[in-house]
Amino acid sequence: NAGVTxxxxxxxxxxxQSMTLQCAQDMNHEYMSWYRQDPGMGLRLIHYSxxxxxxxxxxxxxxxxVSRSTTEDFPLRLLSAAPSQTSVYFCAISESxxxxxxxxxxxxxxxxxV
Amino acid sequence: SQKIEQNSEAxxxxxxxxxxLTCNYTNYSPAYLQWYRQDPGRGPVFLLLIRENEKEKRxxxxxxxxxxxxxxxxxxxxxxxxxDSATYLCALRSNxxxxxxxxxxxxIP
Numbered sequence: 001n002a003g004v005t006x007x008x009x010x011x012x013x014x015x016x017q018s019m020t021l022q023c024a025q026d027m028n029h030e031y032m033s034w035y036r037q038d039p040g041m042g043l044r045l046i047h048y049s050x051x052x053x054x055x056x057x058x059x060x061x062x063x064x065x066v067s068r069s070t071t072e073d074f075p076l077r078l079l080s081a082a083p084s085q086t087s088v089y090f091c092a093i094s095e096s097x098x099x100x101x102x103x104x105x106x107x108x109x110x111x112x113x114v
Numbered sequence: 115s116q117k118i119e120q121n122s123e124a125x126x127x128x129x130x131x132x133x134x135l136t137c138n139y140t141n142y143s144p145a146y147l148q149w150y151r152q153d154p155g156r157g158p159v160f161l162l163l164i165r166e167n168e169k170e171k172r173x174x175x176x177x178x179x180x181x182x183x184x185x186x187x188x189x190x191x192x193x194x195x196x197x198d199s200a201t202y203l204c205a206l207r208s209n210x211x212x213x214x215x216x217x218x219x220x221x222i223p
Contacts, residue, residue, distance in 0.1 A: 004157075033210070033211070035213075040215060041215065042118075042203070042213045042214055042215035042216060043158070043203070043213040044213075045210055045211070045212070048210060058210065059212075090157050090158075092157075092211070094211075100145075100146055100163065100165070100207075102148065102160035102163065103148075103150075103158075103160060103205075103211055104160070105157030105158050105159070106157055107155075107156060107157050108155070108156070108157055
């Protein structure tokens with residue numbers, strides 16, 4: 001039971017390149033989300049999903065796309081990477097749209113855009 | 115605008131003392147407030163949840179208070195140990211989960 005698995009752990013991109021950050025869960029939780037964490041800014045919500053086929057924007061969605069075709073997977077796509085997207089990205093899941101349930105986080109993906 | 119402020123970026127205390135971390139929020143009406151621990155290079159890990167109608171919650175050496183009038187939560191670690199050194203994040207639950215910037219706690223032996 002791995003919980004939440006993020007791949008890759010580290011990535012360096014050149015400006016303008018595209019890539020997909022993977023998030024997979026084996027806890028059968030409905031709610032999945034992506035955050036970015038920057039020094040002094042805390043964790044900021046990028047996109048989230050309340051179930052397969054349903055996605056919505058968070059606080060900082062620009063430059064990112066998501067899709068949710070299965071319960072298990074919630075990939076985050078950077079279409080044209082910019083240096084401002086250098087950050088640590090976390091995927092988080094919870095049983096339902098977060099009310100009284102805890103969130104489980106992956107180990108993070110450290111992305112550098114040069 | 116909505117804000118969640120943890121007003122100490124870093125806190126150093128002596129081993130054995132009680133650490134008190136503060137979380138203040140504005141323009142939110144959360145039904146729940148949570149605290150997480152984050153170690154370097156790792157994702158946050160859930161510690162405690164407190165509901166708006168609860169004044170206090172305890173778990174082992176941890177205690178959380180939630181004052182919706184003051185819009186503040188206090189997080190206490192009693193009998194602190196060097197292993198408690200980490201960054202602690204408060205988070206508000208409304209439709210989604212919103213985080214403060216965190217307080218980096220260092221417990222000095």
